[in-house]
Amino acid sequence: MIITKSENLYLEMTAKLIEKGKKKLTDVSRLASSLEIIESHINRVSTLVDTIGFSSPLEEIHFFRNIKPKFYSRRIFLVEQFNIISNIPEDTTTKILAYYKKEISFIRRYFNQNKLIYQY
Template sequence: MLEILSSRLLGKMESELEEIYHGEENLQEKTNLTLKKSAHLIGIINNHVATNGFEDQEQEIDFFRNTLPSFYSLKIFYDEIYFIELRMPIGGQKKVVSFYQSEIDIIERFFERHCFFFGYYKMNATDLDHTFFVQDVKLDSVLLMGLEEVESNTSTPVSYLFAKFKAYEQVMVILKHRMMEQIKGNINFRTTVKTLDTLVWTGEVINLVELAFGIYHTKQLNNGSAGIGSICHWLGESFGVNLGVPSKRWSEIARRTTMSHTRFLDQMKKTIISRIEDDAARKSEPSNLI
């Protein structure tokens, strides 16, 4: 139930925040609407967890590592975009490009400041998940100083940090794209945000690797003749990420011991089945969850 509710609410949040962004309100109004909508939807999922709890600790870890950061990252992403638009300089190409570069530098410094956690996030490491993504664990490590940015009953410090990583990565991609478009003479910032928000892969890179191997082993491309290297390159180019060396990423998947070898594909299957069952249930008994 948690998975299908999360999926439905996240889809609702994505569409409604994008609708707000492309609306006719001014920046201040859009910011306020985004904050209210984000708080409402995040509140629903947090209240569900507070009321129903988790099935087991693994579900709790998955929620705070993957699910909740997806919600917060959307809020952070639009906060940053509005802040960028508010401060967009008036001037020639050189001034605007310099502004974009300074914003990129700020994000890169944030990643450097939290290099340990960012490395853990990028490598899809799992060794410390039971410390970082379980609420009742005492976090006394010096590594965690300064991370208490949200209430302890709605997230964990590292969970919120992961949300920032997800959001800032997406903002950086957009800034780099906008900088190149500015050089080419294309200054439609809003159109770029809409396009990239739809097409940039913001999930964990290893999930895309799982998808690549799934496509490869089920021979879905070029009548089964497409190689795994070509598939990884194609997906990486399409979604703006570097999947790395296929053989090494396969070894990462094969070495998993604390989670399913096909965690992402299993999650996709479970979510789809839950959605089908939930839709069938709602046809016979209307839901008031949202």
């Protein structure tokens, strides 16, 4: 039961974030309002866990391995996306392309160094 409700909260959060993304906002305003939406839904999921609890150890494992990380990964993604976008050099296309390649290289290196975490 908690899995279904948590998944519904995640879908609701995603829909709100998509709607927010369609609005003409500055990058800072979009990030702030998006983080507010995510934080609100993380709190709602935590409240759900506190009030309903888990029906079995398997449900609890599934929740903490698969459901809860979705909320936090969305938050991490938005912050990192903002950092990348806000640091784009205002220069030639060549320098901008080099900046993106450097960022992609950093992301690849990070995932290669942390393979064990993602395979868990």
